[in-house]
Amino acid sequence: MARITYREAISKALWEEMEQDPSVFILGEEVGVWGGTYAVTKGFYDHFGPKRVMDTPIAEATIVGAAIGAALTGLRPVAELMTINFAFAAMDHIVNQAAKLRYMFGGQFTLPLVIRTVSGGGRQLGATHSQTPDVIFAHFPGLKVVAPGTPEDAKGLLKAAIRSDDPILFIEHATLYQTRGEVPDEDYVIPIGKSKIQRPGRDVTIVTYSKMLELSLKAADQLAKEGIEVEIVDLRSLRPLDMQPVLQSFKKTNRAVIVEEGWRSYGVGSEVAARIYEEAFDYVDAPIQRVAQKETPLPYNRTLEQMALPQVEDIVRAVKEVL
Amino acid sequence: MDTQLYLDLYYQMVLIRLVEEAAAQLYQQGKIGGFLHLYIGQEAVSTGLISARQPQDRVITAYRDHGVAINVGIPAKEVLAELLGKATGVSKGKGGSMHLADVQRNFWGGHAIVGAHLPIAAGLALGDQYQGKDAVTICMFGDGATNIGFFHEALNLSKVWNLPVLWVCENNQYGMGTAVERASAVDEIRQKALGYDMPNSRVDGMDVLAVRQAALEVLEKIRAGSGPHLMEIVTYRYRGHSMGDPERYRQAEEVKRWQENDPIGIYRRYLEGQAIASADDLDAIDRRVEQEVAEAVRFAEESPEPPPEALFEHIYAE
Numbered sequence: 001m002a003r004i005t006y007r008e009a010i011s012k013a014l015w016e017e018m019e020q021d022p023s024v025f026i027l028g029e030e031v032g033v034w035g036g037t038y039a040v041t042k043g044f045y046d047h048f049g050p051k052r053v054m055d056t057p058i059a060e061a062t063i064v065g066a067a068i069g070a071a072l073t074g075l076r077p078v079a080e081l082m083t084i085n086f087a088f089a090a091m092d093h094i095v096n097q098a099a100k101l102r103y104m105f106g107g108q109f110t111l112p113l114v115i116r117t118v119s120g121g122g123r124q125l126g127a128t129h130s131q132t133p134d135v136i137f138a139h140f141p142g143l144k145v146v147a148p149g150t151p152e153d154a155k156g157l158l159k160a161a162i163r164s165d166d167p168i169l170f171i172e173h174a175t176l177y178q179t180r181g182e183v184p185d186e187d188y189v190i191p192i193g194k195s196k197i198q199r200p201g202r203d204v205t206i207v208t209y210s211k212m213l214e215l216s217l218k219a220a221d222q223l224a225k226e227g228i229e230v231e232i233v234d235l236r237s238l239r240p241l242d243m244q245p246v247l248q249s250f251k252k253t254n255r256a257v258i259v260e261e262g263w264r265s266y267g268v269g270s271e272v273a274a275r276i277y278e279e280a281f282d283y284v285d286a287p288i289q290r291v292a293q294k295e296t297p298l299p300y301n302r303t304l305e306q307m308a309l310p311q312v313e314d315i316v317r318a319v320k321e322v323l
Numbered sequence: 324m325d326t327q328l329y330l331d332l333y334y335q336m337v338l339i340r341l342v343e344e345a346a347a348q349l350y351q352q353g354k355i356g357g358f359l360h361l362y363i364g365q366e367a368v369s370t371g372l373i374s375a376r377q378p379q380d381r382v383i384t385a386y387r388d389h390g391v392a393i394n395v396g397i398p399a400k401e402v403l404a405e406l407l408g409k410a411t412g413v414s415k416g417k418g419g420s421m422h423l424a425d426v427q428r429n430f431w432g433g434h435a436i437v438g439a440h441l442p443i444a445a446g447l448a449l450g451d452q453y454q455g456k457d458a459v460t461i462c463m464f465g466d467g468a469t470n471i472g473f474f475h476e477a478l479n480l481s482k483v484w485n486l487p488v489l490w491v492c493e494n495n496q497y498g499m500g501t502a503v504e505r506a507s508a509v510d511e512i513r514q515k516a517l518g519y520d521m522p523n524s525r526v527d528g529m530d531v532l533a534v535r536q537a538a539l540e541v542l543e544k545i546r547a548g549s550g551p552h553l554m555e556i557v558t559y560r561y562r563g564h565s566m567g568d569p570e571r572y573r574q575a576e577e578v579k580r581w582q583e584n585d586p587i588g589i590y591r592r593y594l595e596g597q598a599i600a601s602a603d604d605l606d607a608i609d610r611r612v613e614q615e616v617a618e619a620v621r622f623a624e625e626s627p628e629p630p631p632e633a634l635f636e637h638i639y640a641e
Contacts, residue, residue: 025453051453057483062442062476069446072431075453077446092439092473105424105432106415107637141638165640 001184007177009151010116011040013158014078016187018048021076024162027054028063028080028116037082038118038177060090064115068098068167071113076162081117084171085129087137098167099142113167114158119147120174120211120261122309127297130305132262134210135271137169138238145238146192147171149213151181153236156190164192173211193240197249201229204319205249207272208259209235212291212310216259219315230319238268246272247280254285255322259315264292289318329599332374332531334608336366336587339390341616342399343562346389346406346420349620350566355406359420362390364561367586368493369394371534372461372556375542379458381451383431383444385465386421387493387560395430397423400619409626416629417637437498438464438473441490445477448486448551459545461538463491467498469512481551482519488551489541490516493528499564500572516553528558529586532593559584 004012018024025048026041032055035042045053056063060081067079081087087094094115101109121130138145144166148154154172161168198213199220208216213234220230231249235241250256256276258269269290276288294308343361350359362369365387373382373394384391392402397413405412406420413423414433424432431447434440444462451458468474469492481488492512496503504510516523522544526537534556541552559581563570594600 054484057476057479059476059480061439061473062445062480065439065442065473065477066446066449066480069443069448070450070453071446072443073447073450073454075450092436093442096436097439097443101432102640103637104414104418104422105426106413106417108414108424108426109431110640144639 001182003180004151004183006151006154006179007040009155009183010158013155017159017162024076025052026078027056029056029058029082031080060086061093064090064093067113068111071111072109076112078114078116081115084117084119084133085131087117095140099140103142110165111167112165114161114170116170118174119171121298122175124300124302124305126300130298134171134238135262135267144168144192147210148236149210149234152183153190155183156188160189160192176211193237193242195242195245196234196236197245198234199232201231203228203253204230204322205253205256206230206232206259207246207256212259212261215312216315218312222316223319243275250276250280251283254283257289257318257322259291261310262293263295264290267292286322289322291315291318326599329594332370333590335370335394337609337612339366339393340587341612342389345616345620357419359566360387361562362387365493365495365558366390367531367534368528368556368558371531372538374535375538376461381429381431381447381460383440384463386435388423388433392423395428397425399616400622403619403623404626407623409623410629411626438468438471441473441477444488445481445486448488452486459487459489459542461489463493466492466494466503466512469515470506478519482521485550487545489545490551490553492555493558494555495558495560513553513555521551521553523553525555528556529584529589531586531590
């Protein structure tokens with residue numbers, strides 16, 4: 001075990017998979033000479049060369065489209081979209097092509113494709129560069145959407161994604177890259193589509209993922225001082241959505257708070273709450289609470305931006321609300 | 324070129340025409356759902372083009388894809404079965420008219436979002452280049468697709484990376500009901516290659532041999548590493564954009580003028596004039612095709628519907 005950052009974990013996963021499999025290559029904006037705008041692919045260009053670390057024009061539709069085509073020829077491309085906000089320029093290729101080609105052609109097409117991208121606000125980048133629209137992509141059958149919240153999960157899930165024969169949107173979080181955590185030294189993969197209990201507890205179930213896991217863990221520490229033990233379920237992937245650990249936990253605590261960074265309307269909270277009500281209605285002791293981003297475009301001003309984003313105190317308050 | 328190949332080109336064009344006429348009938352009988360875009364009038368384009376490819380060359384096209392499907396060798400019965408949504412269709416009844424594909428025959432679809440398959444074509448070519456394969460990707464699209472961003476992104480990328488792609492614009496004069504000059508800043512689509520410093524050409528799409536010859540020459544160059552090329556093939560569709568098109572945007576006179584220049588008629592006269600085939604030889608082919616299409620229609624109509632469990636099949640590989 002080594003204590004490394006989320007960035008290093010992702011970088012190692014990519015590096016190791018590229019070393020093991022010559023069909024894995026990277027393409028995207030500034031992934032090569034620059035070394036990646038989040039420095040994830042720093043050193044890759046010098047080691048693997050321009051054939052396997054391809055700098056592209058700023059043309060998101062074609063980055064994803066070309067990755068789809070290359071995947072159809074049997075390669076395992078890892079396309080990088082600098083941020084998820086730019087994925088909108090590639091929307092057709094992500095949701096209309098990658099998610100549908102296999103089905104539409106009766107199973108003839110196989111797309112071993114990973115699209116890595118970066119989500120999340122909180123860095124004063126303004127409304128167009130700060131979104132957390134992860135859930136939009138999870139709406140489409142045919143695509144898998146993975147969003148790890150810890151370095152260990154990031155490495156194991158990315159390796160699984162690269163080895164998978166399905167198209168996967170792999171969402172990293174912009175403000176998690178410096179976060180450190182224990183990561184096994186050996187080669188390991190974490191199966192996609194499995195939620196995980198990140199902290200056991202008996203009183204309230206918090207369902208969350210990605211950056212909001214960090215905030216939820218802080219909230220749990222505060223609450224523990226007051227004798228409230230929350231159990232935190234990390235979804236880790238939004239599609240497939242693994243509800244088993246959530247339902248198991250809920251049947252024990254009978255109370256839930258769902259925490260996501262994106263907007264509340266039509267969000268992860270809406271989906272998870274609906275499923276709890278559908279599948280565990282008899283266990284409900286209090287209305288399920290949702291903690292999410294305020295319904296505004298995210299402002300530049302730091303104070304306003306932080307007002308819009310979910311905070312630890314919001315989670316603490318919501319937990320007390322359901323108790 | 325040996326006589327058999329001459330006759331085969333004729334056979335393929337007649338087969339496309341009769342499959343399309345049968346499809347139109349089946350549509351009018353309510354047996355084909357959704358959209359149906361016929362290839363009648365454009366037969367020489369894909370027939371000439373695909374006759375020039377090597378087996379390793381990939382083909383990808385837009386939604387007006389029945390002709391290409393026939394030319395790559397998909398049996399007419401599997402094409403018609405797909406149009407009828409049957410389990411025996413080439414895409415198992417889940418794609419329909421716009422989504423025919425046959426990976427075994429190196430045919431990668433049948434794509435219904437205008438222009439969206441061009442970046443994918445660039446990726447197919449990238450895959451071959453990466454793996455050191457001696458293959459060219461032939462990507463076909465309509466004139467309408469050259470006005471959307473995907474076209475420009477894909478052409479640019481193909482030139483920057485020197486990808487082995489033959490970009491083929493089938494200029495049939497209209498993007499749906501909008502004439503080329505009403506939607507495109509340049510009338511000759513091939514001019515759009517100039518902005519990407521890309522070799523380009525313009526070919527008569529009513530002449531199957533001209534298309535074949537042009538494609539043979541360009542494919543050889545691309546295979547030798549010359550990079551992408553934009554070929555504009557000038558053609559015309561006799562029928563509406565899709566079934567049910569009121570065709571308010573063009574005059575019957577114009578359609579008639581093009582029909583006088585019919586690709587099958589021109590080619591038939593050529594074969595007879597050059598004494599490559601007699602009228603009897605060609606009539607015999609016509610009759611063979613009529614029989615083949617009749618059998619294909621029967622096959623498609625008698626084929627089973629996909630089973631209910633097909634609904635949830637092929638969403639994911641894992």
